[in-house]
Amino acid sequence: MRKTAFIAIVGRPNVGKSTLLNAILGEKVAIVSSKPQTTRNRITGIYTKGEEQFVFLDTPGFQKPRTKLGEYMLTASSSSLGSSDAVILIADASYSPGEIEKNILEKVSGSKLPCILVLNKTDMSGAEKLAKTISEYDALYKFDAVVPTCASRGQGVDDVISECEKFLTESEWFFPEDMITDQPERTIAAEVIREKILRTLNDEIPHGTAVSVEEFKEDGKMIRIRADIYCEKASHKGIIIGKDGETLKKIGSYAREDLERFFGTKVYINLWVKVKEKWRDSTLNLNNLGYNLKDLK
Numbered sequence: 001m002r003k004t005a006f007i008a009i010v011g012r013p014n015v016g017k018s019t020l021l022n023a024i025l026g027e028k029v030a031i032v033s034s035k036p037q038t039t040r041n042r043i044t045g046i047y048t049k050g051e052e053q054f055v056f057l058d059t060p061g062f063q064k065p066r067t068k069l070g071e072y073m074l075t076a077s078s079s080s081l082g083s084s085d086a087v088i089l090i091a092d093a094s095y096s097p098g099e100i101e102k103n104i105l106e107k108v109s110g111s112k113l114p115c116i117l118v119l120n121k122t123d124m125s126g127a128e129k130l131a132k133t134i135s136e137y138d139a140l141y142k143f144d145a146v147v148p149t150c151a152s153r154g155q156g157v158d159d160v161i162s163e164c165e166k167f168l169t170e171s172e173w174f175f176p177e178d179m180i181t182d183q184p185e186r187t188i189a190a191e192v193i194r195e196k197i198l199r200t201l202n203d204e205i206p207h208g209t210a211v212s213v214e215e216f217k218e219d220g221k222m223i224r225i226r227a228d229i230y231c232e233k234a235s236h237k238g239i240i241i242g243k244d245g246e247t248l249k250k251i252g253s254y255a256r257e258d259l260e261r262f263f264g265t266k267v268y269i270n271l272w273v274k275v276k277e278k279w280r281d282s283t284l285n286l287n288n289l290g291y292n293l294k295d296l297k
């Protein structure tokens, strides 16, 4: 008999939610960077094993919004609790629970959903600090399980999956057996390009960028992608392009390597940088860039 469960992965920015999702799937479907607020959308990752199908929802890190994009991201995270059967709260093993975790737990408690606590980055915490963090969380909330992980090395990931097994209920699957994400190919391409921007550029510029794939053509031999990178200021455009176009070339070439691996075919990428002032506060621009509140319902 087939079984399934929808499980939201929530937590503050930068704790390793997307890294955990990728580690569970054994495939990269969510972009990862050392900068907080990397994930901007709800990302579905599907893990099917025997008769069991787990549908994980990776979410943007919970944070007070400062722009309309921030409001969209917060809605994407909060609404994922409403579409789930269970929750994984992920936090850094080195830090005591803070306001963000307490707020999330209030929401989880209100929703009456079962909740697993994953304490990630144990490679940085050490055993003593981890034990202290566990006891602080235990005093705060009655979790269904507490699992320490080092998601970047895949440690503890199997334990997370076994703990999630108890949330499965008998039901037809919602996705085909070989599907790992619901993101269209164009979205994956845009996200990988955005990841390379986050990883190549310093300071605040990446947070003000968005990527829109304008053309995605497959001709049997290769995939041709034309994408626009939006930024907020002319001075940012210059930095993204770099001297003699070097920075933009790097972004394109890193993205090409990843996308060739993902699609299993040769990829050609043509990037253009455009300025759209204050796009993060324009509903029209956000909708055009794929951040539409209507899609979250």
Ligand SMILES: Nc1nc2c(ncn2[C@@H]2O[C@H](COP(=O)(O)OP(=O)(O)OP(=O)(O)O)[C@@H](O)[C@H]2O)c(=O)[nH]1
Binding pocket: 011, 012, 013, 014, 015, 016, 017, 018, 019, 020, 031, 032, 033, 034, 035, 036, 037, 038, 039, 040, 059, 060, 061, 062, 120, 121, 122, 123, 124, 149, 150, 151, 152, 153
């Ligand atoms: N040392 C260490 N770093 C980790 C571990 N897991 C993830 N990271 C790193 O932590 C950073 C953030 O990881 P992400 O997976 O993007 O975090 P996130 O929670 O999805 O972040 P947002 O999307 O911004 O909310 C990246 O640099 C990861 O490589 C871990 O177990 N140990």
Ligand SMILES: [Mg+2]
Binding pocket: 017, 018, 019, 030, 031, 032, 038, 039, 059, 060
């Ligand atoms: Mg993420």
